[in-house]
Amino acid sequence: MTADDRPIGRVTRCSTRGFVGAVRLPEPEWPVFGTFCRAEAQQGRSQVIGLIYDLSIEDDELARQLAASEAIRPEQLADGQVNRQVPVEYRALAVGYLNGGGFTQSLPPQPPLTLAPVHRLSDEQVRTFTERLDFLPLMLNVPEIPVDDLMAAAIRSAAAVRPESERRGYLVRAAAEVARLLGRDLTRLESLLRAVRP
Amino acid sequence: MEIGSGLPPQIRTRPQIFYLPEDLHDQDGHPIGNAMVNGRRDAEEMCALADWAEAYAGRPFVALLDNGLLLWFALQVREQNQKDVDRILQAYLGHLDRLKAGGGCVAGFIDRPRSADVLALAHLATLPPEKVNDQALRANPYRALTDRALFSELLEPGQRSACFIDSSPLNRDFHAKGHEVRFFYLMTDARRTIARVEVPAWVAEDETRLGRVHAAILDQCPATGGFPYVLVRAHELAVVTQQDRDQLEAMIQRRLLESNLAGQVSQKATTKRWTRSRRRHRL
Structure with a gap:
């Protein structure tokens, strides 16, 4: 199993709007804000496509005890940082699904299964999924998430997996779509465009 | 954990699921109880330590258990399950043989010990030999006290007591195989935490091995309030959530x-x- 095939955690809670995943991985392998991911749904007949927007670290009393101690050994410190993989929880917003007919950019028919493995989308899958920009309006009015930052991160991720020669064209096309969606809120639009400017 | 290396410790777990009829029933076909499960687990734990000790043979190592070394389950079920108990006991003693042959040490760490063996010995020492009988031994004026209370007054942080022999009848089998269980009390930290540490005779009688057990436990205690860090982590990894x-x-x-x-x-x-x-x- 390559690093790309390795799950980045499992689903713990879910709804058709999105899912929460938990993972115990060393820090370099944590997913980052704006990562496109997928989780199995409908007994494997479909994959929900999610966009990670919130990462949190669970509370841990042993870590607090060790942090407060002046007598921690180097081996114990290394244990805490390498072996004792801190449980990280992340939230993903559903922005589409994948089934036999390919990618669809709308809410999935069913949420993923509990404990379904969550994987990063490969670069090729991100390229294919983001070819259409219908996932952007899906994100627009979701309450209590940093919508503008997430849109900007998603557009940047989508541009980054394209060849150099196509990146600018993609960013311009995405910016035009964002301008259409936020045409009535110029302050938001300006800040979002600034965030995706190459 | 390789002390002084600065490297993260290696972690090994050996989960097993028991479901076969012979796993779940004793020699007479009755469902096994908690005591038998505990006995089997103790033997498996010692087996895992002995396996690891063989991998480290020739290098100084300390294998630490989070309980005493005697198999207390035998007292509870020996009468009904003589054959099963003997089988587990012999396997356990065989693993101790392997640990000894590996050149390292093994110790059982008992947190908040409630035993009063040393106080009973102190009472015995006050009796003239001709007056030693069951009634006189029972009239122990220290009965309400524990050894922990005694040694929390006598020891200073980092110090250990002398070694004593555990007088339990369970120790006869261990004695016969060269693994007679001895114990000492240790003040593990500045908060005056007292632990009881059990070691086989071959550790207690070897100054180097005994000193190594003493030092290894003290090394592990400061960051975790007087209880060894490696055992804290072993608990965390072993718990079935x-x-x-x-x-x-x-x-x-x-x-x-x-x-x-x-x-x-x-x-x-x-x-x-x-x-x-x-x-x-x-x-």
């Missing part, structure tokens, strides 16, 4: 469904699940 149970349950259910069998949860378990997440209101 509700999530683990639920996952195993789900795997079994899935396999049953794949075989066209319907696994049914008892109604009692179902109703417990209905009520377990209810919010409790407190005054």
Whole structure:
């Protein structure tokens, strides 16, 4: 199993709007804000496509005890940082699904299964999924998430997996779509465009 | 954990699921109880330590257990299950042989010990030899006290007591195989925590090995309040969580469904699940 095939955690809670995943991985392998991911749904007949927007670290009393101690050994410190993989929880917003007919950019028919493995989308899958920009309006009015930052991160991720020669064209096309969606809120639009400017 | 290396410790776990009829029943075909499960687990733990010791043979190492070295389950079930108990005991002693041959040390760490063996010995020492009998021994004026109370006054942080021999009848089998269990008390930290540490005779009688056990335990205690860090971590890794149970349950259910069998949860378990997440209101 390559690093790309390795799950980045499992689903713990879910709804058709999105899912929460938990993972115990060393820090370099944590997913980052704006990562496109997928989780199995409908007994494997479909994959929900999610966009990670919130990462949190669970509370841990042993870590607090060790942090407060002046007598921690180097081996114990290394244990805490390498072996004792801190449980990280992340939230993903559903922005589409994948089934036999390919990618669809709308809410999935069913949420993923509990404990379904969550994987990063490969670069090729991100390229294919983001070819259409219908996932952007899906994100627009979701309450209590940093919508503008997430849109900007998603557009940047989508541009980054394209060849150099196509990146600018993609960013311009995405910016035009964002301008259409936020045409009535110029302050938001300006800040979002600034965030995706190459 | 390789002290002084600065490297993260290596972690090994050996999970096993017991489900065969011979796993679940004793020599007479009766379902086994908690005591037998504990005895088997103790033997498996010692086996795992001995396996690791063989991998480290020739290098100084200390294997630490989070309990005493004697197999207390034998006292509870020996009469009914002589054959099973003897089999487990002999396997356990065989693993101790392997640990000894590896050149390292083994010790059992008992946190908050409640024993009063040394106080009983102190009482015995006050009796003239001709007056030593059961009645006189029972009239022990220190009965309400524990050795922990005594040594928390006598020891200073980092110090240990002399070694004593455990007088339990269980120790006879250990003695016969060269693993007679000895113990000492140790003040593990500045908060005056007292622990009882059990070691086999071959550790107690070897100054180098005994000193190594003493030093290794003290090394592990400061950051975790007087209880060894490696045991804290072993607990964390060994615990079977509700999530683990639920996952195993789900795997079994899935396999049953794949075989066209319907696994049914008892109604009692179902109703417990209905009520377990209810919010409790407190005054």
